[in-house]
Amino acid sequence: MMKNLAAVLGALVLSTPAFAAWAPTNYRCTFDALGSDQAYGRQKWAKRWQQGNPYSSTQWGGLDMRFWHSSYSLEANEAAAAATPVWLYPIYVDPNNMYAPWQGPGAYGSPTGTYTGAQIQYDVPGTYKPAAIQMDGLCEPGCYSPDQEILLASGPMGIRDALESGQMDLVTLTPDATFTALTFMDNQVENYTLDRDAADQELVTFHTESGGSLRVTTQHPLVVPEGNLKRAYELGVGDRLVTQDGKFDTIVSLEKSxxxxxxxxVRPVSTDLTSNIVVAQGFLSGSQRFQSEYVDEINRLIIRDNVPDSVVPFNP
Incomplete structure (x- = not known):
């Protein structure tokens, strides 16, 4: 399990005074979406030029933290060292333009939009990024294969079809839902996310005792009976998923491909943790927020039986 992953969308600010003046509140990784290979290249490029220091910055002892801030290195290294590596990549803002998002190398529509990870790492000069542009946080590629159904107010629909037809009526748990009172509400979609290009994806398909199945990327967060979330790669035969009617459904087989x-x-407009639990293929699953600004909340108990917040374990 990756712990203490740096928040993408506003839970954290960078640690030095130069970076701490502004905290992002609703940055969307979809503005700068990358596939896994490009994410690898972006991270390596940023670390390369942090040390290469093309603008001769003296503020950080010979490093240029505007490319890659070292406060993110532990989280990124833990993610890369996981059983299934995840390449968290830096995103950027322009402090001279009201902290507007700035697309890094590999971003769609940019001069380097068609570059591979290796080309980003080795062929993009440090001066591609203007000196003032600074790192804002981390994004993570990845989640559902296109045929997997999410629950809408009108009923289940494949997530690709929901996106392409503009469906906005997402069903999620209510903020006060517990296992003894699993209640749902009609929510609204804030946005869908998808990989910019087709790429080789590591997927796992779970088959459960009830006859259900779910196919997701290995990094996708799923609700487990303890009331928190685990990434798909952490689950195996004998572990249990949670169905939308609150039953615990044992995994009897799985295939990786x-x-x-x-x-x-997909992510809803609501921002509390519990109403960011959606239903996919009949199972409770974390929304896209748990792979961005809530990524460091995965170990926290999200669904429970009327336990006061003050006694809920939290892994900071």
């Missing part, structure tokens, strides 16, 4: 496809995700 690599498929050349795009993967999708």
């Amino acid at each position: 690599v498929e050349h496809t795009r993967v999708y995700n």
Whole structure:
């Protein structure tokens, strides 16, 4: 399990005074979406030029933290060292333009939009990024394969079809839902996310005792009976998922595969943790927020039986 992953969308600010003046509140990784290979290249590029220091910055002892801030290195290194590596990549803002997002190398529509990870790492000069542009946080690629159904107010629909037809009526848990009172509400979609291009994706398909199945990327967060979330790669035969009616459904088999496809995700407009639990293929699953600004909340108990917040374990 990755712990203490740096927040992407506003839970953290960078640690030095130069970076601490502004905290992002609703940055969308979809503005700068990368596939896994490009994410690898972006991270390596940023670390390369942090040390290369092309603008001769003296503020950080010969490093240029505007490319890659070292406060993110532990989280990124833990993610890269996981059983299934995840390449968290830096995103940037322009402090001279009201902290507007700035697309880094590999971003769609940019001069380097078609570059591979290796080309980003080795062929993009440090001066590609203007000196003032600074790192804002981390994004993570990845989630559902396109045929997986999410629950809408009108009923289940494949997530790709929901995106392409503009469906906005997402069903999520209510903020006060517990296992003894699993209640749902009609929510609204804030946005869908998807990989910019088809790429080789590591997927896992779970088959459960009830006859259900769910196919997601290995990094996708799923609700487990303890009331928190685990990433798909942490689950195996004998572990249990949670169905939308609150039953615990044992995994009886699973298959891992690599498929050349795009993967999708969705996030609601609500921002509390519990109402960011959606229903996919009949199972409770974390929304896209748990792979961005809530990524460091995965170990926290999200669904419980009327336990006061003051006694809920929290892994900071």
